[in-house]
């Protein structure tokens with residue numbers, strides 16, 4: 001027999017053997033199966049109120065589960081069950097707000113969430129709208145910190161200023177967002193010239209646009225560079241939004257663009273005691289093929305181009321020429337010289353960074369660096385924007 005139904009007018013609740021629909025003015029029509037509804041019951045018997053982890057398993061729900069009573073108050077749907085999971089308390093009530101029913105899952109990895117969609121930028125945008133936050137506000141003012149997180153999510157590049165002069169600060173700035181990502185460079189690391197450097201970053205040479213650790217399976221999502229000393233001539237930092245450059249290339253050079261989505265580059269870090277290698281295309285698109293997931297660009301760490309079958313080097317080389325030209329154009333490249341007490345935070349899977357040659361006889365240069373993984377940063381974005389459904 002069918003369930004009894006109680007609904008505020010003018011809502012209409014239609015229920016059938018396997019599911020129900022609610023049509024009410026002002027709320028989206030909800031149509032869901034009973035097995036699905038039973039599965040997302042959030043009552044304290046089904047979901048532990050402290051750990052928020054589930055006590056029921058999807059496979060335990062009888063396929064023919066039925067409601068006894070359905071109630072709709074204009075905002076909430078309530079169901080008492082006629083048949084249920086064996087052992088479930090007969091008096092438990094499943095209750096949901098319609099907004100939860102409309103979207104019961106979180107999209108933490110969907111960077112294209114409507115509210116914090118990436119807004120790509122070029123040099124002019126960045127010169128006019130750089131996002132600076134004082135260390136004091138970043139560390140102690142939750143609203144201003146949340147605004148910085150929103151800016152970081154949108155533009156992939158923010159700056160902190162007025163930082164105390166200490167090597168310890170980069171860790172404090174990074175862990176305000178999430179735990180440090182450890183790598184063979186250390187929990188935090190120093191960018192300084194050293195003799196016989198194992199990394200071109202640790203010289204005074206020009207270091208062209210790149211992303212870090214492309215030779216790892218899971219490159220770090222976000223990078224922090226805190227400037228402690230920068231008194232020498234040169235040593236300016238350069239940044240470009242690779243999503244912006246890639247979008248332009250897609251419009252103007254579709255054939256070359258496709259080459260960089262289809263062909264894989266090899267990236268490596270090879271020393272006697274360390275051998276890291278990974279292959280990835282320069283452009284990674286999301287499922288819809290509309291948006292970018294990552295750009296993977298790191299010429300200094302490139303290996304030989306991987307050959308699969310017939311060697312087709314020329315089309316790839318031409319595609320790289322096109323992308324590099326767009327990326328390095330005056331239109332795309334934003335530059336500034338970091339001063340002591342300033343820290344840049346950027347999305348290492350979207351923003352390319354570079355630095356100009358510096359003259360060590362005119363002064364000193366020292367940056368302290370750190371990484372935080374994408375998961376931890378996305379979690380912080382979610383918490384600070386409070387977009388989790390209730």
Ligand code: AKG
Pocket residue numbers: 191201207212236237353354355367369
């Ligand atoms: C890196 O460590 O990845 C760098 O690119 C260093 C940047 C700099 O020296 O400004």
